[in-house]
Amino acid sequence: MEKRAYNFNAGPAALPLEVLQQAREELVNYRGIGMSLMEVSHRSKEYEQVNDETQQLFRELMGIPEGYHVLLLQGGASTQFSMIPMNLLPPGKTAGYVMTGSWAEKAYKEAKLIGEAQIVASSEADNFAKIPSLKEISIHPDLAYLHITSNETIGGIQFQQFPDTGNVPLVADMSSDILSRPIDVSSFALIYAGAQKNLGPSGVTVVIVRNELVQDSPKHLPTMFRYSTHAANQSLYNTPPVYSVYMMNLVLKWVRDQGGAIEMERRNREKTKLIYDMIDQSGGFYRGVAHPEDRSQMNVTFRLNDEELEKQFVKESSAQGFVGLKGHRSVGGLRASTYNAVPYDSCKALAEFMGDFQKRNG
Template identity: 45%
Template sequence: MSRIWNFSAGPAALPQVVLERAQRELLNWNGSGASVMELSHRGKLFMELAARAENDVRELADIPADYAVLFLQGGATQHFAQLPMNLASQGDSADYIVTGHWGEKAASEAAPYVNVHVAAHSRDTGYMQLPPRASWALDPRAAYVHYTPNETIHGVEFHEVPDVGQVPLVADMSSDIFSRPIDVRRFGVIYAGAQKNIGPSGLVVMIVRRDLLERASRPMAKIFRYADHAANDSMLNTPNTWGWYLAGLTFEWMKEQGGLAAIAARNDAKAAKLYRAIDSSNGYYRNPVALDARSRMNVPFTLHDDKLDALFLQESEAAGLLALKGHKAVGGMRASLYNAVPVEAVEALVAFMQDFAARHG
């Protein structure tokens, strides 16, 4: 069976060369005679892999020494709760900027551990635009400010890092991490589930300013404390070795692509090509998001007649275009254009959309 063009929102496409290398190495990784999944995470070979992956990600994102890089588990959703446990003391408040489903969930899951203050939201627009920075009611005494730079479901994205003063900025970058250069120094914490731009699901990469690791003052088990994970090189317990390995291969692939600047240029071109096809369709296809908030990673769109949705999905899948169904909260279609989705995939999607409109116009 030939490979298809995968537009899934997550778990999402991985670079084919990464998958092919993992396939070659599956039974005999690094001359060990065993799979990487079968070897001790504390053995020399895996420790070297872990160090190389961290070095590569530090190089890619220009991460300074005063930030720790952690390879954790639980998905971003677990860290919605774990972050306030580590960054806020009993009675503290934190500001949340809510611009979609995942921002809402982050605030909800944090509520048992910190006084959540929604400092800005865009619910009244159906999450189709971003709240103007001037409208944010930030508290300078907040433990941190949390936001979601890219919302996968609604397809909105911050194109600049917001200025929140001296309060640590915490970003759930699950769906846009490493899609463009990052000024890590603007953040207190960056965290991301791996299954969009890094690797398989089940792994979380966290970049955290080291001084924030000392904040956790409430009683908690060591497994929940980021400082303990950092002190043990992310091996406080047995890590997701397979996910870590594939993430390392993906970091190598990113470097081979020319780094994050080159990846950003390709992502911009892919998104522009798809938005251009939507906007030039004379209303056959529509994207509901405000122009200045359109996501480069997740492009939702509707057809002029929703009665055609099922046929569009049936024909697109038959044409080798996978996972274009929009989220149930929004409906319509959604194409996710993560790093591993090649330009050729977007070209194939645009050609199909134009052909479909010509045949069912």
Template identity: 55%
Template structure:
């Protein structure tokens, strides 16, 4: 792709880095897909050429995440934000309650949306202390009356992550894995539903992956608008209306790339190494860099940190941009800095960031 890309380090939180070799393949086939004389964007979603792409994406995701036939795999639209409403529309009646584990802004939004449809309760919360940590297992209060228990596996804004995901304890467990899906192996069988916007680890924005247990889907309310019923998309194999065909095509290429890397275990090892490099600089900086997350709650996807003053934070971000680093400013709601080290961020980018951080601390500490 050009020299400029080779010297640009993409730490954006989402949409975020895509593998360069995937983009090269897209570029090669953008105008004429596999000799058919058309771009994949121009083809009918009912035609065999696109359906082969669609079906391969589903089968590769099943292989990578070890998804059994007990679960359906859907490609929807609307991002995780639509799922915040769609899940309670289908599974939470007005006289029912759902439990929520609050670990950041996105879990708060999921709980707020659910309140429009039924009752909610907070099963555990880390809000006190500005979401610096993940609740420990002993803090979770289970209730057999819950229609489901909702967890956000990773928190992009605060930089925290469940090192070990909670158990449902007999309650259907629903997980928003938008920012760490495919970054480590999870036992899909433990979840009634997993959902994720694609734009962090799976592909471009515009596609939402939903993995749902068939017996959980069987409980869904049928008196829901057609496009907002999971049943609609299950029956049509996510082809009820025109899906985001180009996004699903790129997602399929990313899944093939992930398999070439050595599948999820290899990605997980690489992610742990990338994050450890940056956390080590933070921990050795004698307080110049201060991590937001408690050590046992640190995210391997989003590394959040502060500098001694807001002025130094602005200077650090300004210098980083000059040197080809993108996306290092923290979320507007919390400030500071954030490095998002998703699957497609190469190890070399983390090494370069560490060099920048050490040099900046030396000159400004």
């Protein structure tokens, strides 16, 4: 095999090599059925097994207690920005949003199109370089729900602890850090995540939601936008993204075989430490964007003192096989996305490149 790139793309992102190799082996003839899984009916026993097993793997890996549905939906997390208020925000109630960056803002704007929503805490004054402290989050007991974005890919900030919302349902967009660390699912009413960062390729979105919230799906909603529709049909109401679910299934098995979320967290901290240490020990040549206490273990954001030097960094790193290090177009700078599937050796190689680049340009 030719040398693989050092893939630091923010999404779609790196997939485990073992998963890609297994998918390649099963692409044309899935387990002896004489067809690719992409060609089979979603009502077939072969796909129903994948569908059911994938939901069960989520339950196992995340320790999901009884009383929750695991839904495999389409439309990405961006569709959930609308589906959540459609299903959970009745007239006369207000939803609370914690503003931590671009993705939180998009979720909030969609909620405003559906009903009443308000910002209950924000780090905009700090250029979204930190997470608001838990004591800053105003949780009124009459809120329909409180929405957070657990990890902001653009700013590189991450909730280290989650707010205690009492009887107010806590909703979280975990698209970019799901299964990167253990969490207590029972603290959340609804968790959603697009697959293309930590779970597999794009095309499928997981929604983990308490049963009672599903039962209350408003009957006036179009059928496809009701959580109750998908819960009642085991995520098979319409043709699902069969191959994306299959790939997610393989990724979940890979996480399980590697040691689960506990091992993922250990590896993620070990490999991002290589990059953060290089930033902190560079004497100001590299500057971390996020406040140290809120640094993401998924997206390392940093700057150089000169934009032309940043462009040179991207150009030279690209020539050395590094992919995806250019910061998001809305903020510029540099970013290394270090999701579960990004190997330690890739992060080690990046830290070494950063050290060499500083020696030559510092």
